[in-house]
Structures are given as C-alpha cells and as structure tokens.
Amino acid sequence: MDQTNKNNNPQYDDQLADFADQVMQGKQNQPASTSTDELRSLEETILRLNSSLPPTSLDDASIKQMQVRLKARIRREEKNAKTSFWEKWFGRNVSPQLGLAFAVLAILIVAIVSVPSLTTVSPSTTGTATASVNLFIAIGLAGVVLIILWAIRRK
Amino acid sequence: MENINNPILQDPTDELLIQHFKNGRKDVFDLLYYRHLPKVYKRVRYVIPENDVEDVTQDIFIAALNSLPSFRGDAKFSTWLRTLTNHKVAEFYRKRTRKQEPPISPLSDASTHMTGSTSKTMEERIYLQRALQDLPENYKEIILLRFAEDLQFNEIAEMTNQSLEATKSLFRRAIAALRTHLEK
Secondary structure, three states: OOHHHHHOOHHHHHHHHHHHHHHHOOOOOOOOOOOOHHHHHHHHHHHHHHHHOOOOOOOHHHHHHHHHHHHHHHHHHHHHOOOOHHHHHHOOOOOHHHHHHHHHHHHHHHHHHHOHHHOOOOOOOOOHHHHHHHHHHHHHHHHHHHHHHHHHHHO | OHHHHOHHHOOOOHHHHHHHHHOOOOOHHHHHHHHHHHHHHHHHHHHOOHHHHHHHHHHHHHHHHHHHHHOOOOOOHHHHHHHHHHHHHHHHHHHHHHOOOOOOHHHHHHHHHOOHHHHHHHHHHHHHHHHHHHOOHHHHHHHHHHHHOOOOHHHHHHHOOOOHHHHHHHHHHHHHHHHHHHHO
16 A cells, blocks of 8 residues: 555544544553554554653542632732833723813923013013923923822822 | 622523633633543543643643633534644643753652552653653544543544544544554
8 A cells, every 4th residue: 555545545534433432431441453554563652652642631629729829820910010101190990081181281381491482570580580480380290290200199 | 619600500501601701701721621621631630740730731731821811712622622732732842842851850740759569650651651742643632532532432533533444543543553652
C-alpha cells in the first residue's frame, strides 16, 4: 500500500480510532498484533501519549480548594489594582460635567494669562502691573481648581 | 456552594446562569466554575507543565469572570470557555518565548525537581506537551478533545460539524503529525 492509499484509507482511520477507544477504556496497553507497521507506529504514539499524560479527574475537595485559592487571588488582585492618575481624575469615576468644568477653567486660565485686554486694568497701566494682576487671577483660579480636586478626593 | 440550593438555580443551564450573572447575581459564577473546572483543568493539564497548571487555570477563570458581561451567547458557554482556554495556553507559551527561555529549560526544571523515573516521566510529559503545542490547531484540538476531554468520536464529529469518517481521518492524521514531531 503506497502512502497515498494509506492517507485515504477509511479502514486505517477506523482501526486507529477503535484502538484509541480501547486505550482510553484501559483495555489496551500494547499495539494490536494484527496491525501493519504504519498503524503499529501510530498506535505506539497513542500509547506513549496515554502513559505520559494519563486521564485525570478532580474530586470535590480539590475543586473546592482550587475555588478558595481562586477567590483569594481575585481579592488580592482587586486590592493591588491601582488606578492611574489620569484614570483617577478623568476616568469613568469623574462625571462628564466635572470634566467639562475643568476644561473651561483651564481655558480661562490660559486666556487670562495670555490676553491682557480681558482684564480691567486701564490702558495707561502697562508692563509689569498688568502682568502681575493677570498672574494673581490665574493663581486664584488655579487655587479654585485645587480646592475642587481636594474636595472630590475627600469624598 | 450554598447557592446551588437556591430555587432559582435548580439544575439551570449555563445560559440561564449567565443571564442571572448579568442581572447582578455574581454568585452564580461559583456554579459555572464548579461545573466547568474539571474539563478546563484536564485540558490545561494536558498541555501545560505541571507546576503552572493551577495558575493558568486561574487565569482562564479570571478572564472568564471579567469577560462574562460581554458574552453574547452566539456559541455555547463551554465552546466559549474552550476558546478562552486555548488563548490562555497560547499566551502562556508566548510569554515563555518572550522571556527567551531555551527550549530545553522545562526539561532541566523537571530534572532539578525530580529524580530517577519520576524525572524521566516528567521530561517525557513536557516533551509531549511541546510536540502537541507545535501541531496545527485542528490536529491539536482533536487530540485534546479525545484524550484530555475524553469525548467520543461521534461527539467530536457532532461538535465540529463533521462526519464521523472525516473526524476519524483527522484524528489519524493528527497522530501521524504528532509522531513526526516526536521523531524530530
């Protein structure tokens, strides 16, 4: 029988499948005497597989012990899980409204610092005076932001 | 496992349990775990070195617990869990490869921890597991279904939507491929 015929021979397939069934039932522990060399070598592979990796089953006690260890691991991992800074402040725990408020405040700070015309200082007072007033307003707004952050953190 | 006695859970299907889980009954996961652990464990034990079997099994159930809310039920839960198991096993070997452990490393580990015939059995087991892992997916799968999960050929044929003849043919080709890998 050439290799092509062997590859398409349903009789080979049946014989090997039956052999595997018998091995799994513990009825067979050596190659069948009637087998050809090719089939015998496949049967030996099945026996090798079955002897090195025999079927196992878990009893109730083992399952429960494993379940206890799994739960302990889940608890441990939950405890150790740390949220990142960005997720903490801007993640799903922070409401969209609060996020929007932060964004508006940030834009205001940038605008006040960079656009002197938004301030109430008269045109005659120029230079360092305008810059200092803008700086104070920016610091004030930054303080408000920090107080809001601090208040959220305390919750 | 006191929840098993709850009237809501009298011999429920997996799908019903998952529905309860999605409705906030997180405790029903215990029942799913209890029901499916033996098969998952057998499959993992077949392909993962002994020392890592429980860790990988835990990884699978933690992943299942985290992904269960998004389980759509397109496939049976057992099929979904089997796919998850295969992913986690592949991930295990990927991590090992990333650590650039030499292929012989597990065998050396086995020799370090065991002596005599136990060491030889352990080495043979690891050698077979590596050979199995190197097989094409469909070959590996049929060997696992028959030997690790102890499914009959007609059950495998039904599950994989193949004829019994095609299933047995695939099985023979898988064993032949395994033999070739072992002979290398």
